[in-house]
Amino acid sequence: MGHRISVTINGTVHEAEVESRLLLVHFLREVLGLTGTHIGCDTTNCGACTVLLQGRAVKSCTVLAVQADGREVMTVEGLARNGQLHPVQEGFFEKHGLQCGFCTPGMMMSAYALLQQNPNPSEGEIRWGISGNLCRCTGYVNIVEAVKYAAEKMRATPAAAELERS
Amino acid sequence: MVISHALGARIKRREDPRLITGRAIYVDDLNFAGMVHVAIVRSPHAHATIRSIDTTAARRAPGVVAVWTGEDVKARCGPLPVGPRIKEMKAPKRFPLVIDGVVRHVGDPVAAVVATTMDAARDASDLVEVDYEPLPSVQDPEAALEPGAPILHQDLGTNVCFRMTYGGGNVEEAFAGADVVVKTRIVQQRLIPAAMETRGVVAQYKGGELTVWTSTQIPHVVKTTLAETVRLPEHEIHVIAPEVGGGFGSKLDVYGEEGLVAALALALGRPVKWIESRRENFIATIHGRGQIDYVELAAHHDGTVAGLRVRAIADLGAYSQLLTPGVPTNTGLMCCGCYRIPNAHAEVIGVFTNRTPTDAYRGAGRPEATFLIERAMDLLAAELKMDPVEVRRKNFIPPAAFPYKTPTGAVYDSGNYERALDKALERADYRALRDEQAKLRKQGRYLGIGIATYVEITGLGAVAGLSGGNWESATVRVEPTGKVTVLTGTSPHGQGEETTFAQIVSDRLGVPVEDVVVLHGDTRAVPHGVGTFGSRTTPVGGSAVYVAAEKVKDKAVQIAAHLLEAAPADISTDGARFTVRGSPERSVEFKDVARMAYKAYKLPAGMEPGLDVTHFFVPKERVFPFGTHLCVVEVDPDTGEVTFRRYIAVDDCGNILNPLLVAGQIHGGIVQGLAQAIYEGVTYDDEGQLLTGTFAEYVVPQATDVPAFELDHTVTPSPHNPLGAKGVGEAGTIGATPAVVNAILDALAPFGVKDLQMPITPRRVWEALEGNSASR
Ligand code: FES
Ligand code: FES
Numbered sequence: 001m002g003h004r005i006s007v008t009i010n011g012t013v014h015e016a017e018v019e020s021r022l023l024l025v026h027f028l029r030e031v032l033g034l035t036g037t038h039i040g041c042d043t044t045n046c047g048a049c050t051v052l053l054q055g056r057a058v059k060s061c062t063v064l065a066v067q068a069d070g071r072e073v074m075t076v077e078g079l080a081r082n083g084q085l086h087p088v089q090e091g092f093f094e095k096h097g098l099q100c101g102f103c104t105p106g107m108m109m110s111a112y113a114l115l116q117q118n119p120n121p122s123e124g125e126i127r128w129g130i131s132g133n134l135c136r137c138t139g140y141v142n143i144v145e146a147v148k149y150a151a152e153k154m155r156a157t158p159a160a161a162e163l164e165r166s
Numbered sequence: 167m168v169i170s171h172a173l174g175a176r177i178k179r180r181e182d183p184r185l186i187t188g189r190a191i192y193v194d195d196l197n198f199a200g201m202v203h204v205a206i207v208r209s210p211h212a213h214a215t216i217r218s219i220d221t222t223a224a225r226r227a228p229g230v231v232a233v234w235t236g237e238d239v240k241a242r243c244g245p246l247p248v249g250p251r252i253k254e255m256k257a258p259k260r261f262p263l264v265i266d267g268v269v270r271h272v273g274d275p276v277a278a279v280v281a282t283t284m285d286a287a288r289d290a291s292d293l294v295e296v297d298y299e300p301l302p303s304v305q306d307p308e309a310a311l312e313p314g315a316p317i318l319h320q321d322l323g324t325n326v327c328f329r330m331t332y333g334g335g336n337v338e339e340a341f342a343g344a345d346v347v348v349k350t351r352i353v354q355q356r357l358i359p360a361a362m363e364t365r366g367v368v369a370q371y372k373g374g375e376l377t378v379w380t381s382t383q384i385p386h387v388v389k390t391t392l393a394e395t396v397r398l399p400e401h402e403i404h405v406i407a408p409e410v411g412g413g414f415g416s417k418l419d420v421y422g423e424e425g426l427v428a429a430l431a432l433a434l435g436r437p438v439k440w441i442e443s444r445r446e447n448f449i450a451t452i453h454g455r456g457q458i459d460y461v462e463l464a465a466h467h468d469g470t471v472a473g474l475r476v477r478a479i480a481d482l483g484a485y486s487q488l489l490t491p492g493v494p495t496n497t498g499l500m501c502c503g504c505y506r507i508p509n510a511h512a513e514v515i516g517v518f519t520n521r522t523p524t525d526a527y528r529g530a531g532r533p534e535a536t537f538l539i540e541r542a543m544d545l546l547a548a549e550l551k552m553d554p555v556e557v558r559r560k561n562f563i564p565p566a567a568f569p570y571k572t573p574t575g576a577v578y579d580s581g582n583y584e585r586a587l588d589k590a591l592e593r594a595d596y597r598a599l600r601d602e603q604a605k606l607r608k609q610g611r612y613l614g615i616g617i618a619t620y621v622e623i624t625g626l627g628a629v630a631g632l633s634g635g636n637w638e639s640a641t642v643r644v645e646p647t648g649k650v651t652v653l654t655g656t657s658p659h660g661q662g663e664e665t666t667f668a669q670i671v672s673d674r675l676g677v678p679v680e681d682v683v684v685l686h687g688d689t690r691a692v693p694h695g696v697g698t699f700g701s702r703t704t705p706v707g708g709s710a711v712y713v714a715a716e717k718v719k720d721k722a723v724q725i726a727a728h729l730l731e732a733a734p735a736d737i738s739t740d741g742a743r744f745t746v747r748g749s750p751e752r753s754v755e756f757k758d759v760a761r762m763a764y765k766a767y768k769l770p771a772g773m774e775p776g777l778d779v780t781h782f783f784v785p786k787e788r789v790f791p792f793g794t795h796l797c798v799v800e801v802d803p804d805t806g807e808v809t810f811r812r813y814i815a816v817d818d819c820g821n822i823l824n825p826l827l828v829a830g831q832i833h834g835g836i837v838q839g840l841a842q843a844i845y846e847g848v849t850y851d852d853e854g855q856l857l858t859g860t861f862a863e864y865v866v867p868q869a870t871d872v873p874a875f876e877l878d879h880t881v882t883p884s885p886h887n888p889l890g891a892k893g894v895g896e897a898g899t900i901g902a903t904p905a906v907v908n909a910i911l912d913a914l915a916p917f918g919v920k921d922l923q924m925p926i927t928p929r930r931v932w933e934a935l936e937g938n939s940a941s942r
Contacts, residue, residue, distance in 0.1 A: 085187075139837035
């Protein structure tokens with residue numbers, strides 16, 4: 001049975017006919033070709049698939065596409081604007097917060113969500129904020145540094161960081 | 167230390183922009199028109215004969231294009247590679263699906279269902295009816311050695327794959343004449359490599375060419391071996407390792423699915439995709455470690471070690487994969503560690519069991535070696551009531567003794583073990599820590615200080631299972647406009663060599679790092695190479711780039727000299743321009759030299775056109791990074807919980823080409839090593855069912871599970887390559903496991919706890935303390 005859904009993704013409205021069992025992550029990857037969001041497990045443990053749904057970080061492997069109907073989704077492809085990296089992306093680049101890069105999109109979306117709620121997180125709060133995302137490469141040290149960098153940068157230029165994207 | 171403007175500099179990664187914007191293409195991101203998807207039916211039994219397979223219902227299911235069993239594979243596929251040829255090794259044949267009617271581990275592939283969508287393939291795979299007759303299975307490698315144990319491979323007549331011995335001196339005499347002997351039995355539990363990207367293969371046969379995209383560390387090896395598996399001439403095969411989401415050794419292999427998907431693409435004439443699920447990854451991708459080590463260390467009262475005896479029993483799992491036997495043999499080779507041990511003997515036995523095959527996982531035999539000798543040194547220190555630091559110092563191979571040959575046959579290139587140790591102790595303020603430990607113990611708090619001084623071996627690759635030699639290829643191609651393309655036979659997948667190799671070229675040619683692009687992983691684009699593993703990419707692959715760049719530079723200087731009508735010896739260069747020494751007005755730009763190299767009407771007599779050099783670098787010898795890791799923990803005796811107080815790592819990987827990337831490798835390495843100590847471990851039940859089959863049961867650490875690390879280094883360049891580099895991909899893992907375990911056992915020393923099985927979970931600590939509660 002098909003369902004007609006309309007989802008706003010990174011500011012663009014997408015309409016599609018989807019099966020009930022289609023997961024949001026498959027909708028993004030297979031239907032829309034937004035392959036920046038990754039799949040790392042089948043038990044909701046790894047966080048590679050993390051996106052924002054109505055501004056909250058969710059594991060898109062555990063959300064049905066139909067649940068996103070009429071809502072707003074933001075993926076890694078929506079972080080940079082007009083060729084300008086988002087401070088979170090800059091942080092990962094600057095601080096060597098990634099190696100193979102597979103966990104990175106999900107990790108950055110979790111970091112982004114954290115910084116929306118808590119613009120000045122402590123090291124412990126950062127670690128807690130990304131604890132739903134596994135990274136096998138970095139040992140997390142530089143990811144924490146990356147998020148600190150982003151937090152500082154976003155506090156320094158809050159308007160640039162946020163206003164234009166709402 | 168900055169070696170030049172480019173080498174040794176903290177340069178951000180060239181690969182990051184595509185990765186942080188979601189533009190990188192991993193195997194699962196590939197989609198082609200008409201593509202079909204594969205789901206694999208796997209054995210639910212550890213050991214069974216297949217009575218029959220009924221595929222009728224599966225074939226009729228919606229969207230199904232084909233269903234293959236062993237019969238189809240037998241008709242279409244040759245065997246897969248089965249490991250380096252170790253003396254008298256008995257290795258069973260492997261095929262993409264089981265072809266002899268016997269499954270030998272949970273996860274052994276039995277049938278493949280191909281359908282137009284992934285969901286259809288998975289749904290239909292449930293309809294394949296396999297009738298199994300279970301056989302007795304054997305899980306424990308020691309049990310597999312017993313007479314009467316179930317035999318996995320009847321044609322071999324034994325579960326023993328190989329036996330190797332290492333050693334020299336007179337061990338019997340050393341033990342007879344020693345004052346003390348300490349003994350231990352160590353179980354190196356199996357680990358799951360768990361790269362965040364699972365494996366995946368896409369294959370397409372088009373225009374007489376088979377293209378295979380696979381998540382691998384060794385695309386060239388896959389190409390060569392696929393020729394036999396799919397029976398196609400090698401020059402018709404094109405293998406691409408696109409973006410690869412981590413490997414840690416688990417993608418240093420040639421897997422059945424690579425052959426299967428390629429064979430399906432050939433047979434069906436459509437693009438075929440297989441993406442491993444995480445559950446499959448836990449049973450169908452290799453495991454790491456899996457070794458039981460009996461260790462005996464003999465010493466004199468003053469702490470001088472007289473002899474070492476090791477018996478290592480390696481749990482190979484059901485088959486020998488590409489390098490399976492090469493892993494435990496590393497343990498035999500490296501078991502003397504940083505110490506001058508005149509008499510040593512190691513026996514290494516590889517045994518088949520009804521489990522997922524083991525193979526190289528970050529460290530690959532060296533973590534096991536380091537762990538056993540570092541634990542033994544701590545046991546010796548405890549026995550002699552000496553400080554663990556002093557026991558180590560007493561036995562270190564001194565700096566003047568290099569090159570040093572161990573009785574097990576390793577020839578260490580260079581080292582200064584005491585310098586790294588001292589640096590770590592100083593940074594930790596070791597004496598103060600010991601004082602604090604004593605003070606806290608009086609208050610009923612248990613601080614533990616663990617030290618591991620390791621030496622490891624890198625630049626591996628000289629095994630017959632691979633391309634046969636410990637070499638690597640590189641091309642440095644200056645384009646006619648002066649931009650530089652580098653082709654490397656290595657296959658980085660997160661290590662960052664697109665950056666470090668550009669730094670090497672920039673250092674040699676003087677061109678900006680931004681003017682250099684590094685390509686890898688595509689066998690049509692890159693000369694035949696070996697791959698990325700064993701911390702070899704920089705010392706071996708980077709040296710190939712270095713030498714190729716040097717040759718390019720020599721040629722450019724000759725062309726410049728010719729254009730400027732000067733002798734090559736009189737030309738100086740800053741990278742941008744070549745100038746005649748003493749006559750600054752006589753100069754030519756680098757990009758004009760590049761152009762002239764291709765225009766070729768004004769070249770020195772007899773010179774070939776072009777500015778493009780390929781070099782196959784063969785290192786003189788292997789290289790031996792080393793270091794000291796020092797870990798401070800506090801153990802809560804009531805809950806068994808371990809809290810990290812500090813973690814200091816002083817690593818020596820020779821010259822450091824990019825400190826940012828070296829630190830990243832060490833951080834990640836430490837977490838994997840630390841995880842073996844306290845979090846990760848594969849468990850099977852007696853029937854061979856994997857009990858840790860998802861991330862919910864198998865604890866890959868989260869950010870909240872691990873501390874931050876204090877890193878430092880010493881620099882002892884290797885004499886064996888022009889970069890003086892030693893490789894750093896596995897050092898963190900090798901140092902971390904014994905440092906953490908030694909720290910925990912140091913904390914528990916007042917309770918008389920001498921050994922604990924890894925992973926040392928709170929429960930295991932708590933149980934050990936219950937058993938030793940008298941001393942509380
Ligand atoms: S894919 Fe692992 S949590 Fe979603
Ligand atoms: S960068 Fe590889 S998993 Fe995080």
